[in-house]
Amino acid sequence: MSSERKFPPACWAEAEGILLLRSIATGMVRLSQVANTGATTLPYPDEAQRALNSTILTCLLLKAEPPTSLLKLVEWAAHRPVDRWPAALPPDAVPPGSLLLDKATRQPTQLCYEWAVDAEDSASLYSEQRYMTIAAQRCQEEVHPEAYHAFRRLLVRRPVLTHRELTTLPAAGNGELEALGDLLRDIYQPTPASYLDQEQRTYTACARCHTLLHPTTEGGLWCERQRCRDMGTVRRGREYRADHGGGIHLLIRPLRQWVSEPGTWEIRMARRLTNNGADVELWPGFGNYGMRVRLPDGTALAVDCKDWASPALLGRQAKPPPPDPPYDRCTWVVPSARLRDRPGFRATFERYRSSSSPDLITDRELVGTVRQLVGPVALRNRHTGMALDRGDEPREGLF
Ligand SMILES: [Zn+2]
Structure with missing residues (x-):
């Protein structure tokens, strides 16, 4: 039976395998957010616990070996391609061989975020939409399209800011950003410790896209952008001391x-x-x-x-x-x-x-x-x- 006949797109969203995959992706994104704040103790986030429960139940129904803990589920997400999970998925639902977490950093992949925003109830939590709507509304109220453009260009060009830059930016020749000061502080968060080179006490930016590179378990560096990885070796860009300018802030992932x-x-x-x-x-x-x-x-x-x-x-x-x-x-x-x-x-x-x-x-x-x-x-x-x-x-x- 063809995938289209078995899972027509109209009811695709309700297929059990799809619901499970969406739940696991949401759980992994939520877990990474919590881990990035340094809070790795129990209880785990509800979304992650729900994802584990659903996976265990599906495995039992399919008579497959279930993951025995959340850590095991994380290992599955980092090593088992999604098309080989014990879940009934339409063949074209996931790119073959793709993972929900990067193997070397355990950070959610781009695909993982795409799944997390596929559900209506979690889309607003994990997408960019609510922040971009606030920015657009503020600039619209003040009839200030230049402010909106300055905001977009800042997000493109400077995914990393020092604390000092973040607090002085609207005043330092960027007056058009004045109405967005509190929004900027919401979307540029203190950089998670997992990005820090613990020995050197530095963060390293990617020379290509300027976001921060993430240290890998093998002692290397990883850029989250597929386009940078497609270009081959990592190119080290600017280095930031951990305490530079009052600390380093990173634009949030969505x-x-x-x-x-x-x-x-x-x-x-x-x-x-x-x-x-x-x-x-x-x-x-x-x-x-x-x-x-x-x-x-x-x-x-x-x-x-x-x-x-x-x-x-x-x-x-x-x-x-x-x-x-x-x-x-x-x-x-x-x-x-x-x-x-x-x-x-x-x-x-x-x-x-x-x-x-x-x-x-x-x-x-x-x-x-x-x-x-x-x-x-x-x-x-x-x-x-x-x-x-x-x-x-x-x-x-x-x-
Ligand atoms: Zn890059």
């Missing part, structure tokens, strides 16, 4: 995963599209979507950059952004590398998305199409010094 990382990519993509002659606005409508791309014929595209490990979960999240500012088409952009490594990625996304949700294209396809549509006009205008001619008919392409 904002690193769902705002900083795509933001880096969105800024780069906006630059490429602008260089190719498109008119690009980042985070329009106080962040209603990632960027608004205007083409010479007046067509406006709403573009969001999405780099998710699971195409099924990404498809389940897919919905059009609010129409402010208005757009003609909306599209989600994924890295070409993700589709190259996972040939079934697009097909799985398509199976899980609703008919009204955004299209999925790669970054290369977007840049190539915009270049095709805008390039000749931009080039001609560069020579003539004229404004873009909106009367030009676009050539064939994705839009």
